Amino acid sequence: xxxxxxxxxxIIGLTLHVSAPVAFAGAALERITKRGALVVGLTGKQPxxxxxxxxxxxxGLDVDLAKAMAEALGVEVxxxxxxxxxxxxxxxxxxxxxxxxxx
Numbered sequence: 001x002x003x004x005x006x007x008x009x010x011i012i013g014l015t016l017h018v019s020a021p022v023a024f025a026g027a028a029l030e031r032i033t034k035r036g037a038l039v040v041g042l043t044g045k046q047p048x049x050x051x052x053x054x055x056x057x058x059x060g061l062d063v064d065l066a067k068a069m070a071e072a073l074g075v076e077v078x079x080x081x082x083x084x085x086x087x088x089x090x091x092x093x094x095x096x097x098x099x100x101x102x103x
Contacts, residue, residue: 029073032097037078038070041096044081049102052081062100069098 032038042062044052050060058079070077080096087099 037076040066042101
């Protein structure tokens with residue numbers, strides 16, 4: 001009896017744990033597609049993940065991944081360069097959609 005009750009509670013807990021991020025992701029995806037752009041936060045100063053060329057172009061693995069995500073979503077990509085400390089607060093307040101600066 002105790003084992004089956006524990007198994008049921010474990011299944012319910014796992015279901016809630018998995019479904020909550022999916023609901024949040026749904027709202028974020030809706031916002032991104034409605035805007036037509038994925039707004040990506042990065043520092044531009046963490047080679048080889050992301051860096052800024054002398055001409056001001058962003059390059060690196062993070063940049064390539066963000067461009068691929070935007071292409072898969074069928075939207076444009078917009079980069080917001082900011083300090084590392086400002087990245088998570090910017091995502092929490094909705095200024096950017098994702099952080100790809102080594103996170």
